[in-house]
Amino acid sequence: MYRFVPFFLLVLAACSTTDPIVEVPDRTPPAAYPNHSLEQIRQSVAVSGGAVRTYAVDGDIQIVSPDRDDSATHSVRSRIADSTTATIRGPLGITVARALVTPDSFLVHNRFAGELVVGRVETADRFLPGAGSSELFARAVLGLLAPDESTWQVTPREGTYLLSDRRADGSRRVLIVDPSIWRVTQAQEIDASNRVVADQRFSQFETVEGITFPRRVVLTAPQDGLRVTMEHARIVPNPADLRLRFERPDDVDVVVVE
Template sequence: MTRERALSALSMALCMSLCVAGGFAAGCAGSSRTAGSATVPFDAVVLSVERNQDALTSLSGEGELRVETASFSQGGDLDILLRKPDTLQITVKGPFGIRVGNALVTRTNFQFYSTMQNRLYTGRTTAENMRKTLRIDLTFDDILALFTGGRFLAGDRTSPDEIGVDGGDAVFTFTGGEYGRRYVVDPSTKLIRRIYLIDNDGAPMIEQAFADFQTVGGVTIPRTITITQHQSRQRFTLRYGQITTNTEHIQFTFSAPGNAERVELK
């Protein structure tokens, strides 16, 4: 497989896999127990994370994307345009700046064009549609949060089922629902370092990690975002090179050739 074809094939997988990492299934909370002593109150962490997310209205980022699987490792460039509350555009580029994939996602619809396949995917941005494609629930807000430092799911903003400490980090675990969720938080900054989707035995299935935080325009953003799918042994790493936040005017442009094969996901 050529580098260009690998990036083209995986650019859609990137969009979908990033959505998976942001869309952990929420569930009902059970009784709470504490392992060790938490280094920061949970309510204070939730408030800090939500304030940081609410301070961001838009983001323009350029960076490097690396995709690693059991059989190969490929890299390319990634451009991201994000405007709250309703629009996200992702562009994947190969060698010499050649565009190999472009996705435009809104609260109502999404479009993805693969250059190498000359194929346009379209559909409605609904939990049902995403569940058909990804076999897991997610919301549009969770997708936006992925590129900006993560957040607690709506169902995970009350008392956690387990509270613990790991290497100085505070750990909050929720066991309700089909899958568990585990949040690892830096107690000094009250920012999320990692989010895990865990199975019934507590083993990680999907890991979402944030690192190299920097404050840009009054918003703290991770410059390195890593999504690891442990079962399929796939890892997606995004490293921002340039980031601009809260720009008033952002232009979104999306186009596909008239002869592109149309695939509608219903």
């Protein structure tokens, strides 16, 4: 799977910010903790990030796998409910890769290899830990994950809520929600053998335009020895001039992911 490492670079983003980023104040759980219901938790997380429909971010990315350790800078622009584009630049600002993720598919143009990787969006989870749809991918990049309508089991734990959803096949999802900021700080996919197959962690929370975002995002696939670390330097929620730019290149080898 490592020939597709450029795909992991899509998890980053770029643009300029209008308001200064400030640190989140004292993160003390609300007075109602630990007695929030599942519906209260779900609604609180949804409302806290619900104003974000589009975004642009930039920063640094590091990709570590058993056979490589790469660093680059990233630019990502996203319409969360629709599509996301990413540009990855290496030394001297040289563009290394461009990517597009849509509700149907993903495309990655690896300029150095002279190839275009394409596949159904459902296969993205094989290459980006925890991503399985264009919206999940966009939300993971900026720490905007939220519990869906599943029947989550809620357990208070050390000032947070642990939400667990077990599927019929024995696999499960786990979310850690911090009620002081109503953000998911960790998400895991665990298989039926109790092995973690994808782990997403969000930290260094700060506010931009009154909305809380993580500066640091770490996505790992422990079984594959893969770790993607994103450090967001600038974050722009709902930019007025958002443009998603991706042109499908000609004269390149096309690699289809099944």
